[in-house]
Amino acid sequence: MTKLTATSLFSGALMALALSGPTQAMDLTELTDAERVQFRAEVRAYLMENPQVIMEAVSQLQAKEAEAQAQADFTLVSDNADAIFNDGYSFVGGNPDGDITIVEFMDYRCGYCKKAFTEVEKLINGDGNIRFIVKELPILGEQSMIASRFAIATKLVAGDEGYKSVHDALMSFNGDITPTSLGRLAESFGLDADAITEKMDSAEVTEEIAQTRALAQILSISGTPTFVMQDELLRGYLPYDQMKAILEEKRG
Structure with missing residues (x-):
């Protein structure tokens, strides 16, 4: 099973949260420290209310990695036939x-x-x-x-x-x-x-x-x-x- 780091999960959570609401421009690098703390708190609250988002992100990542592995294996077989x-x-x-x-x-x-x-x-x-x-x-x-x-x-x-x-x-x-x-x-x-x-x-x-x-x-x-x-x-x-x-x- 794919092991996900806290960073990758957080990044996925940020994207999930961003997609859950109205589309709007957001540059996380321009947030103040206070805004960043508040934003993280909102992300946590969202994930606590919608824990299925994490599993959906994990499932999607695993599917993409499996597809990439299958394509890589196909190339290996073709190159070494x-x-x-x-x-x-x-x-x-x-x-x-x-x-x-x-x-x-x-x-x-x-x-x-x-x-x-x-x-x-x-x-x-x-x-x-x-x-x-x-x-x-x-x-x-x-x-x-x-x-x-x-x-x-x-x-x-x-x-x-x-x-x-x-x-x-x-x-x-x-x-x-x-x-x-x-x-x-x-x-x-x-x-x-x-x-x-x-x-x-x-x-x-x-x-x-x-x-x-x-x-x-x-x-x-x-x-x-x-x-x-x-x-x-x-x-x-x-x-x-x-x-x-x-x-x-x-x-x-």
């Missing part, structure tokens, strides 16, 4: 030829990412015409980094199918992420755990994570999950119904 939608290394799932692309910046240790996982899967599988891109953004500590390195290494060693299996399993995994638990996970899918482990600290894996982090910084992404749907940044968890409604709106 290639890096977002066609970076050449991020996993692409769903329908690669889908009419709308959804990109998710995620972290395997993020509770809201885990909550969103089943709903995003439901949206993609139920629609059948969504191109889905996963951006590995480990920001929640060492275990997040280990998990992302393992997932990316799996993609490099075992391809997209292996990555998808590991990614889905990690999104549902609630224990400690350790080399041992990851090795067992790889083996459960018939993957070469030793080859994946050896690849985890490679330059390719490090570079992919670094590039995704750099892109997240450019897009002012500070938390996960963050989605890009078509031309819009969606910051934070969204329930299935809301995501579906946005998707339908994009399609017109």
Whole structure:
């Protein structure tokens, strides 16, 4: 929620008071000290009698700031479209030829990412015409980094199918992420755990994570999950119904 300073509230109150009565010229800089005290008293009395004015001013300010943020996000997506939608290394799932692309910046240790996982899967599988891109953004500590390195290494060693299996399993995994638990996970899918482990600290894996982090910084992404749907940044968890409604709106 937007935090308003006493100065901004007072300025808004002055404007509200000025607009509440007959229009007349007023230069506050020319008021005497006594007139200023009296005017402030009148403003206070007006606001005490009409407290809804403050909430109306706050609501209007928040709406304007939300509109400005949406426009800024639209520009960010447009200016960085290639890096977002066609970076050449991020996993692409769903329908690669889908009419709308959804990109998710995620972290395997993020509770809201885990909550969103089943709903995003439901949206993609139920629609059948969504191109889905996963951006590995480990920001929640060492275990997040280990998990992302393992997932990316799996993609490099075992391809997209292996990555998808590991990614889905990690999104549902609630224990400690350790080399041992990851090795067992790889083996459960018939993957070469030793080859994946050896690849985890490679330059390719490090570079992919670094590039995704750099892109997240450019897009002012500070938390996960963050989605890009078509031309819009969606910051934070969204329930299935809301995501579906946005998707339908994009399609017109």
